[in-house]
Amino acid sequence: MQVTSNQFRQKAHDNLNDPTLQRALKLVKVKFVPNRAAAVAEFGAFEPLREAGKEIRNRALADLDVYLERFEQEATARGAVVHWAEDAQDACRIVTGIARNNGVKKIVKSKSMVSEEVGLNDALEAAGLEVVETDLGEYILQLAQEAPSHIVAPVIHKVRDQISELFAEKHHAPRKTDIGALCREAREVLRPHFLGADMGISGANFIVAETGSTCIVTNEGNGRMVTTLPRIHVAITGIEKVVPTLEDLSVLLRLLPRSATGQTITNYVSVNTGVRGGADTDGPEQFHVVLVDNGRSRLLAGELKDMLRCIRCSACMNHCPVYQAVGGHTYGWVYPGPMGSILTPSFVGLENAVDLPNAATLCNQCGVVCPVKIPLPDLMRKLRERQMETGLKPWSERAALRLWGWLARHPRLYALGTAAGARFLKLLGGREGLIHRLPPAAGWTGGRDFPAPPGKTFRELYQKEN
Numbered sequence: 001m002q003v004t005s006n007q008f009r010q011k012a013h014d015n016l017n018d019p020t021l022q023r024a025l026k027l028v029k030v031k032f033v034p035n036r037a038a039a040v041a042e043f044g045a046f047e048p049l050r051e052a053g054k055e056i057r058n059r060a061l062a063d064l065d066v067y068l069e070r071f072e073q074e075a076t077a078r079g080a081v082v083h084w085a086e087d088a089q090d091a092c093r094i095v096t097g098i099a100r101n102n103g104v105k106k107i108v109k110s111k112s113m114v115s116e117e118v119g120l121n122d123a124l125e126a127a128g129l130e131v132v133e134t135d136l137g138e139y140i141l142q143l144a145q146e147a148p149s150h151i152v153a154p155v156i157h158k159v160r161d162q163i164s165e166l167f168a169e170k171h172h173a174p175r176k177t178d179i180g181a182l183c184r185e186a187r188e189v190l191r192p193h194f195l196g197a198d199m200g201i202s203g204a205n206f207i208v209a210e211t212g213s214t215c216i217v218t219n220e221g222n223g224r225m226v227t228t229l230p231r232i233h234v235a236i237t238g239i240e241k242v243v244p245t246l247e248d249l250s251v252l253l254r255l256l257p258r259s260a261t262g263q264t265i266t267n268y269v270s271v272n273t274g275v276r277g278g279a280d281t282d283g284p285e286q287f288h289v290v291l292v293d294n295g296r297s298r299l300l301a302g303e304l305k306d307m308l309r310c311i312r313c314s315a316c317m318n319h320c321p322v323y324q325a326v327g328g329h330t331y332g333w334v335y336p337g338p339m340g341s342i343l344t345p346s347f348v349g350l351e352n353a354v355d356l357p358n359a360a361t362l363c364n365q366c367g368v369v370c371p372v373k374i375p376l377p378d379l380m381r382k383l384r385e386r387q388m389e390t391g392l393k394p395w396s397e398r399a400a401l402r403l404w405g406w407l408a409r410h411p412r413l414y415a416l417g418t419a420a421g422a423r424f425l426k427l428l429g430g431r432e433g434l435i436h437r438l439p440p441a442a443g444w445t446g447g448r449d450f451p452a453p454p455g456k457t458f459r460e461l462y463q464k465e466n
């Protein structure tokens with residue numbers, strides 16, 4: 001997937017002025033946010049659960065090599081083949097190789113953000129294979145030739161009318177507007193693909209070291225069909241997804257759906273272990289697990305390692321005022337919202353995603369709702385510091401911050417400077433008390449008036465009151 005994160009500002013501007021997108025994005029605020037709040041309230045002791053989730057993820061990451069080797073051992077003992085992919089090219093080469101070696105022609109896929117990350121569909125199609133996305137949202141995106149804009153609800157940027165038109169055009173069928181009818185139509189188109197596919201590709205929300213299992217959490221039955229109907233199942237996932245035991249998994253399964261969609265549990269939780277056994281009525285003859293690094297080891301060794309705790313629940317983006325306003329495509333790569341503002345620069349290079357660590361108000365809504373307590377604003381701040389150090393920020397911003405830093409170390413001068421500034425801004429606000437234009441903060445005043453301060457600094461007001 002092409003990285004367009006450096007177009008953040010332009011895309012944000014366009015998307016803020018797109019009424020259809022704004023209508024579609026309302027769902028985030030009216031559904032995901034209140035649903036999570038209700039699920040958390042209903043659970044009761046959610047904070048200890050978050051703490052337990054954090055501890056499990058930290059434990060897994062602290063001994064990642066040990067748990068991954070245990071996973072490989074257990075999965076292999078049950079007939080699976082574990083592959084290690086160092087980067088995106090490696091991952092694509094491995095999956096394409098499995099398909100080629102087995103004479104595969106048609107592949108059905110369930111949703112996998114890692115497959116988006118490594119550009120798997122393009123690689124498979126370039127190798128002459130037919131790939132059909134079967135998650136409803138991903139299927140719509142495949143028809144529309146678009147990328148996901150949300151990690152849980154990939155097609156959240158579209159409204160019903162757009163999907164209705166798309167189906168009529170691509171399915172050559174009468175236009176339907178009823179959601180049930182649209183789903184039925186997609187089901188009828190997809191069913192023969194499930195039955196005719198030689199290979200199913202899924203992601204994995206978690207992999208379990210003690211049993212060598214992969215786990216998929218989903219609300220659509222396509223995940224089960226992808227993993228059990230074709231003769232070959234390939235699960236592709238990041239190395240950080242490992243958890244030590246099934247008991248640990250059970251804790252994370254309490255956190256994930258509540259944080260994502262506000263559900264107590266999703267419609268399907270599938271734990272896939274090994275290949276089809278003698279007594280099994282279904283299941284694949286071959287089970288391959290592709291463990292993708294693609295920059296994760298580097299992340300683990302650095303100051304952003306907390307980010308690897310992420311369980312891809314989407315709560316941070318659902319609660320982010322920036323994501324709510326501009327939508328996921330604005331972020332220009334696979335992972336949007338606050339988690340994407342850290343993952344994207346980490347995976348594709350800070351110079352290719354300069355605006356992302358700054359695409360946040362640092363209000364900490366993301367940090368408050370993250371089920372594994374990732375300090376997202378702190379990590380964004382670290383990336384901002386790196387931008388300062390490596391000269392990725394404009395010289396004017398660096399000079400202004402240096403001046404501010406110098407003043408902050410000289411309290412008397414700081415008090416003088418801020419007092420002058422407060423008086424000047426009051427003057428600028430005039431009788432109305434509103435600043436319409438302020439060139440150094442044009443981004444702020446471009447869309448709204450800035451209330452003028454009362455002409456005194458906070459310290460002056462505080463001293464007066466006390």
Ligand code: SF4
Binds near residue numbers: 259310366374
């Ligand atoms: S960073 Fe936290 S809130 Fe965001 S997707 Fe990951 S686990 Fe969920």
